[in-house]
Amino acid sequence: MSVDALDRYEKTLAGLMRKGRRRMLAPTGGIDFTSNDYLALADSPRLKAAMTAAIERGVPVGAGGSRLLRGNHAEHEALEAEAAAFFRAERVLFFGSGYAANAALFSVLPQRGDLIVHDALIHASAHEGIAASKADALAARHNDVDAFADAIGRWRHAGGRGHPWIAVESLYSMDGDRAPLTALAALADRHDGFLVIDEAHATGVHGAGGRGLSTALEGRENIVTLHTCGKALGVSGALLGASRVLCDYIVNRARGFIYSTAPSPLTAAAVREALKIVADEPDRRADLDGLSRFANEALATTLGMEGSGSQILPVMIGDNARALRIAARMQAEGFDLRAIRPPTVPEGTARLRIAITLNVGRTAIAGMLDRLKAVMAEERP
Numbered sequence: 001m002s003v004d005a006l007d008r009y010e011k012t013l014a015g016l017m018r019k020g021r022r023r024m025l026a027p028t029g030g031i032d033f034t035s036n037d038y039l040a041l042a043d044s045p046r047l048k049a050a051m052t053a054a055i056e057r058g059v060p061v062g063a064g065g066s067r068l069l070r071g072n073h074a075e076h077e078a079l080e081a082e083a084a085a086f087f088r089a090e091r092v093l094f095f096g097s098g099y100a101a102n103a104a105l106f107s108v109l110p111q112r113g114d115l116i117v118h119d120a121l122i123h124a125s126a127h128e129g130i131a132a133s134k135a136d137a138l139a140a141r142h143n144d145v146d147a148f149a150d151a152i153g154r155w156r157h158a159g160g161r162g163h164p165w166i167a168v169e170s171l172y173s174m175d176g177d178r179a180p181l182t183a184l185a186a187l188a189d190r191h192d193g194f195l196v197i198d199e200a201h202a203t204g205v206h207g208a209g210g211r212g213l214s215t216a217l218e219g220r221e222n223i224v225t226l227h228t229c230g231k232a233l234g235v236s237g238a239l240l241g242a243s244r245v246l247c248d249y250i251v252n253r254a255r256g257f258i259y260s261t262a263p264s265p266l267t268a269a270a271v272r273e274a275l276k277i278v279a280d281e282p283d284r285r286a287d288l289d290g291l292s293r294f295a296n297e298a299l300a301t302t303l304g305m306e307g308s309g310s311q312i313l314p315v316m317i318g319d320n321a322r323a324l325r326i327a328a329r330m331q332a333e334g335f336d337l338r339a340i341r342p343p344t345v346p347e348g349t350a351r352l353r354i355a356i357t358l359n360v361g362r363t364a365i366a367g368m369l370d371r372l373k374a375v376m377a378e379e380r381p
């Protein structure tokens with residue numbers, strides 16, 4: 001192989017390094033201010049016991065094939081039935097990840113002639129599906145209902161005849177703020193359209209019974225919800241809730257569902273237990289809520305910054321290199337705080353993303369913010 005063939009990649013990586021955008025895998029350590037394990041279920045004895053019990057009752061490790069072939073296990077079906085009852089959806093489909101579910105649903109549900117109008121800050125996995133879709137696509141300013149309405153209006157004016165698909169996150173992964181779901185659902189209704197709600201960071205944490213922020217819209221035909229299982233639920237995978245016909249359509253058309261080995265049946269067993277924990281242990285949700293309130297108030301008093309109000313607290317830095325330096329110093333002091341840089345977030349909005357989970361207590365939060373204040377003052381822009 002010529003030197004050239006690999007040089008191209010080295011050059012790109014060197015360029016990323018210069019811009020403070022090179023990503024690297026690092027060992028995990030320090031107090032957790034980064035994970036999405038909001039309810040501290042990832043290492044919970046109940047989930048471990050559920051896995052062990054599943055092994056003991058003969059649930060296999062591997063599915064052995066696609067859901068459409070021999071990989072459709074009773075454990076997947078039991079999970080989907082229980083999740084449909086839990087989330088009050090007509091039907092639920094289990095995917096191996098939220099990424100795969102978003103890629104699948106956006107690639108096949110919006111049809112040629114439809115419009116996908118998505119929030120400017122929507123997750124990369126939705127972009128993956130939107131890029132593969134035959135529908136038109138437009139971005140709308142973050143959380144601005146008028147911008148969504150304008151985009152639909154412009155598209156109609158230009159001859160758009162199909163159905164609009166409004167795509168949002170109920171609680172934004174990097175900003176921690178909430179989408180105006182009621183107004184967006186009304187907009188979808190007005191235009192005979194659909195609303196796709198990615199509940200990744202709300203599932204298990206927010207809304208009645210931990211069912212997410214879309215509970216008021218449950219069961220409606222034009223609502224599609226995505227509940228990921230690797231965040232508050234502590235496992236992995238995703239549960240897509242929609243009408244029976246849309247789920248059937250995905251099973252028949254989504255290549256990522258059809259041509260992929262089904263998730264491990266053991267994972268399905270663990271997610272079944274995670275949903276039971278969310279139902280049986282409301283104190284976890286209440287404790288996280290108390291901790292999030294404490295963190296939001298402490299952020300205001302210590303750093304003079306307004307919090308998002310949720311368990312995700314961005315501390316805006318702006319400059320990539322400064323964000324990296326601050327994060328590195330905090331990590332060296334034992335606080336696992338990460339810098340989030342473009343392209344994950346818009347250019348010029350590099351930030352530290354503080355995630356509050358039940359893996360930490362108030363003393364750790366207060367201690368981390370005190371040190372962050374000092375480090376930010378020392379690492380001047």
Ligand SMILES: Cc1ncc(COP(=O)(O)O)c(C=O)c1O
Nearest residue numbers: 097098099123125173200228230
């Ligand atoms: C809003 C949102 N949607 C989807 C995903 C993807 O979910 P998963 O991690 O299960 O692939 C994530 C995870 O980062 C996310 O934050």
